[in-house]
Amino acid sequence: MLIAIPAECVANETRVAATPETVKKLVAMGHSVIVQKGAGLASALPDAAFTDAGASLADNRAAVYANADIVLKVRPPLDEEIAEFKDGAVLISQLAPYQNATFPAMAAKKLSAFAMELLPRTTRAQAMDVLSSQNNIAGYKAVLLAGHYYPRFMPMLMTAAGTVKPARVLILGVGVAGLQAIATAKRLGAVVEAFDVRPSTKEQVESLGAKFVEVPMTDEEKAANDGVYAKEMSDDYKRRQGELVAKHARAADIVITTALIPGKKAPLLLAADVVAAMKPGAVIVDLAAEAGGNCAVTRPGEVFVTDNRVTVVGSYNLPGMMAGDASALYAKNLLTFLSLMLSKEGFSINLEDELLEATLVTHAGAVRFGQPSPAVAAQSAVPSQA
Numbered sequence: 001m002l003i004a005i006p007a008e009c010v011a012n013e014t015r016v017a018a019t020p021e022t023v024k025k026l027v028a029m030g031h032s033v034i035v036q037k038g039a040g041l042a043s044a045l046p047d048a049a050f051t052d053a054g055a056s057l058a059d060n061r062a063a064v065y066a067n068a069d070i071v072l073k074v075r076p077p078l079d080e081e082i083a084e085f086k087d088g089a090v091l092i093s094q095l096a097p098y099q100n101a102t103f104p105a106m107a108a109k110k111l112s113a114f115a116m117e118l119l120p121r122t123t124r125a126q127a128m129d130v131l132s133s134q135n136n137i138a139g140y141k142a143v144l145l146a147g148h149y150y151p152r153f154m155p156m157l158m159t160a161a162g163t164v165k166p167a168r169v170l171i172l173g174v175g176v177a178g179l180q181a182i183a184t185a186k187r188l189g190a191v192v193e194a195f196d197v198r199p200s201t202k203e204q205v206e207s208l209g210a211k212f213v214e215v216p217m218t219d220e221e222k223a224a225n226d227g228v229y230a231k232e233m234s235d236d237y238k239r240r241q242g243e244l245v246a247k248h249a250r251a252a253d254i255v256i257t258t259a260l261i262p263g264k265k266a267p268l269l270l271a272a273d274v275v276a277a278m279k280p281g282a283v284i285v286d287l288a289a290e291a292g293g294n295c296a297v298t299r300p301g302e303v304f305v306t307d308n309r310v311t312v313v314g315s316y317n318l319p320g321m322m323a324g325d326a327s328a329l330y331a332k333n334l335l336t337f338l339s340l341m342l343s344k345e346g347f348s349i350n351l352e353d354e355l356l357e358a359t360l361v362t363h364a365g366a367v368r369f370g371q372p373s374p375a376v377a378a379q380s381a382v383p384s385q386a
């Protein structure tokens with residue numbers, strides 16, 4: 001098989017879907033790999049590292065796609081890229097399935113396209129889970145960015161010139177990114193508290209040495225949120241949650257929001273009046289900015305300072321700010337996933353495998369995934385962050 005690694009063409013995408021390490025493994029299996037010139041540069045991976053690993057180089061995008069049987073990508077391909085694919089090629093990438101309007105074009109090209117975001121969260125899938133590998137980086141980087149904009153120390157310090165108080169950090173949403181944010185802020189010496197709508201996160205928060213902010217829940221609400229992903233909550237719950245979050249946000253120096261509900265607009269956790277009541281010098285990092293934001297005043301893709309001197313960070317693609325490790329982990333996720341179908345003997349898609357069945361969005365000329373929700377498509381024209 002010929003496996004292609006294009007340079008990502010979305011602005012500010014620094015990651016790449018293969019590394020010399022993963023290329024070496026594919027070549028050792030007897031397959032050929034073609035990498036677009038410069039594809040790895042922003043991840044500190046020069047072309048020579050790929051050719052040393054056994055890849056050949058393509059001068060441009062059309063050349064990398066022309067004969068490829070399998071394409072590995074980070075971002076969903078644009079319409080003009082899909083047109084350059086070979087008919088019937090296999091695509092493995094993040095495809096922002098809930099916002100993606102290009103699936104009919106992929107089906108028309110008879111692509112077998114796999115959306116890595118749809119991977120079930122099972123033990124077997126862990127090594128292929130791109131949301132985990134990338135959101136782990138986002139959580140870490142969010143704390144470092146907050147530290148960058150925060151005009152004070154994070155840890156408590158006793159110096160000859162006086163004592164410095166530790167920063168109070170509030171993390172809203174305790175999935176993969178939130179857990180890493182808690183751990184990173186703790187390592188930097190901050191006092192950390194966290195909140196999530198899924199009751200099972202309480203134990204995880206406490207095991208990292210942070211305090212869990214608990215919104216009282218009915219048994220029905222608890223039962224609805226005992227799964228892997230959060231459900232959208234009732235207006236009454238949102239009111240109770242809003243009051244408690246507002247109280248803790250007013251006392252916080254740094255708030256990092258990571259709350260997402262797959263396929264839906266991100267829940268609003270910080271209203272404008274809450275931000276207006278926060279301390280001057282406080283920092284909000286909204287990791288949900290690309291999904292509409294958890295904070296009402298977030299400007300997606302921007303960093304700005306409010307009238308009351310709160311810095312609101314709505315930057316996109318935090319994993320891309322650490323492209324070296326983000327690419328290395330992403331490339332390994334994809335190689336492990338590809339190995340479900342590719343071996344020395346050849347390539348086959350076994351739809352009895354639940355991981356392949358769940359992620360295959362177009363195949364044999366048909367779209368297998370439901371159409372994007374108009375509400376989500378309207379509020380998020382950009383590809384997903386991770």
Ligand code: NAD
Nearest residue numbers: 121122126132173174175176196197198228230259260267
């Ligand atoms: P996510 O990115 O979908 O959401 C981030 C967090 O936001 C979640 O914890 C969610 O509960 C929370 N959230 C949603 N609405 C909220 C609200 N209104 N208020 C507060 N918080 C809200 O989550 P994720 O990082 O993808 O992780 C989801 C779960 O999957 C976690 O329990 C994680 O441990 C688990 N997981 C399992 C595997 C595996 O076994 N393969 C891999 C990765 C993650």
